[in-house]
Amino acid sequence: MPQNDRNKTKADEAQVKNLTLSEKNAREKQALLEKKEKSKNILERARRIHAARKAHEARKAKEERDARMERRAAERKKAEEARKLKNMKNSAPGNSKTESKAMPEPQYVDFAITARKYKTQLTKKYMQRKFWVNPSPYEIQSYIPGTIISIDVKEGKIVEEGTRLLILEAMKMQNRVDMPFTARIKKINVKAGERVPKDFIMIELEPVES
């Protein structure tokens, strides 16, 4: 009986071993698939962000163009008014004082809040506000303005996650910037000793196709 038992357990063990092996293989396969899926997703996201940024830039350029046109129109109008005023001044010198004192009519723009557009003026601060751009995971940006002390990677190399990319010194503190995930270095935009502002794209990455 005990002999039999032992045999049985041996057979079982072998079976379990086989099973675990195949399971391990399957898991590895699964992980590989997931990894591929993940990099695909990231790639897609990067493309989306790129498109969004392009659209944003185009929109901004259009806005700028519109603003320029508007400004020019306003300038023309102003010049015309000034000419008119001058003419009036020449014709009726007694009246000119009240004319020049009159406040210029403020320029109102459409301003959308929820589903309604209001006529109003914009403040300087509002016009100077920063537009939010979804940051791409493939761009390593400086999170603080500072000086690049050293760069530890080269363009074109595949770098493992967690490897030191560079050292960014700011406020007398040497900050280590690490690789966020395994990828290839596409481009390095900074040199050692260079000073960079905030949100500067220091290193560009590209996904590793496996």
Next chain:
Amino acid sequence: MSSKKNIIALRQKKAIVEKGGGDKAIEKQIAMGKMPARVRILALLDEGSFHEYDMFVEHEEKNFGMETKELPGDGVITGTGTIGGAPVCIYAQDFTVMGGSLGLKHARKITKIMDHALKMKIPCIGINDSGGARIQEGIGALAGYGEIFYRNTMASGVIPQLSVILGPCAGGAVYSPALTDFVFVVENISKMFITGPNVIETVLGEKISQEDLGGARVHAEITGNAHFYAANEMECFKQIKTLISLIPHNNQKRAQSIEPKDPKFRKKIENIIPADPKQPYDVREVILALVDESKFFEVQELWASNIVIGFGRMDGETIGFVANQPMYLAGVLDCDASDKAARFIRFCDAFNIPIITLEDMPGYLPGVDQEHAGVIRHGAKMLYAYSEATVPKVTVILRKAYGGGYIAMNSRHLGADFVYAWPSAEIAVMGPEGAANIIFRKEIMEAEDEDAMRQQKVKEYVEKFANPFVAASKGYIDAVIEPDETREMLLHSLSVSRDKDDSRPTKKHGIPPF
């Protein structure tokens, strides 16, 4: 005879101190377009009212060659005087004496006059014109700053504190003005920053001029650190005099009242506001039509101009006004507007000044920049300030009062004493277009002509809800009034709430969302 000799000696000694940094330094100061410190004080205070203390204070530093240096008054002039008959404590840093740099004794002179102001319960005015800490004194200078900040905080809400920036005010020095109630700046003269352009350039490589970094205009328009902006020093002093006449000496007094006068502004009040809720107008005209003599003293005119704050008088008494300004950003509430209003409300509450709120706002400003800037936290300050205030609080809803904005602008629910609405008021959870889109989504989607259906539903909603009567039927509004009746109604409300006595639970202090 000997007594005469002593008197002459005293006069000579005084004359030396009064010269400050000497003729050459004073000439330099004038060349920079600035008045000397003593001239400033004399120009600001009533004639002959200034009395100086601590003229002969000397520094005690013995390092870096300081032991041989004599600094008249240690670079600061302190004293008391009156402005329009109101007693004030005043100090002015003297840039001609070692750049007005702050050493320990210099700071001790300031803290001494501040202690005096707090004890005598009278306003304290500081004229800042200093290159910063006196580096030779090292930690002594830092200690001095700290002692000033501590007193600023202790005096906050007890006596009015005014800071006048008439020169550079850099580094740690900026925090004393920041802790005070009102900051005055003058074009081309005032410069305030934590780190100057030089440091920014060496550390970050960004080149910027002093004026662009922390000039008067920047603080009046962009940062909101300054409350009053003037083209020159005399205009600035005029602003200070007006302000002092409008605020009480301390938190146990009321502001001085004057003889009541009718408004001068003759435009009919109902003609100021366009009927179309999308059209802008200047809400300051409404205020001018309400206050005595049509005199309105606006605070922080250039910063966050989508909300208007300031002082006016009604029945001769000082009143604080908070009003949405549809002329800028449609009068929305955003981070800056909430900060601006909340701080003003707290000042009025601390110094027994009733608050009148004029409401016409479409809601909070939508946008990523606003959300990421913390509009939740900033907006909450306003709720806190209104709820906490125990002075008489009256609200008039002129036109739009939508959503969270309706609650925030001193609604009945936050403890307003009186809430009035004009017949043009729209009190609703949101604008009619937005509300119809949500409530009638199904009907609109299923309709053959979506736009026509939407228009119809919006119209229905406007008829049913965009009016003051829904809120009035629930008692959230005390009266629907004609625009012409507004002044009379406000005068009456203020006169009946003169002795308002409202209490709050006992606490050490609240925790406002700073």
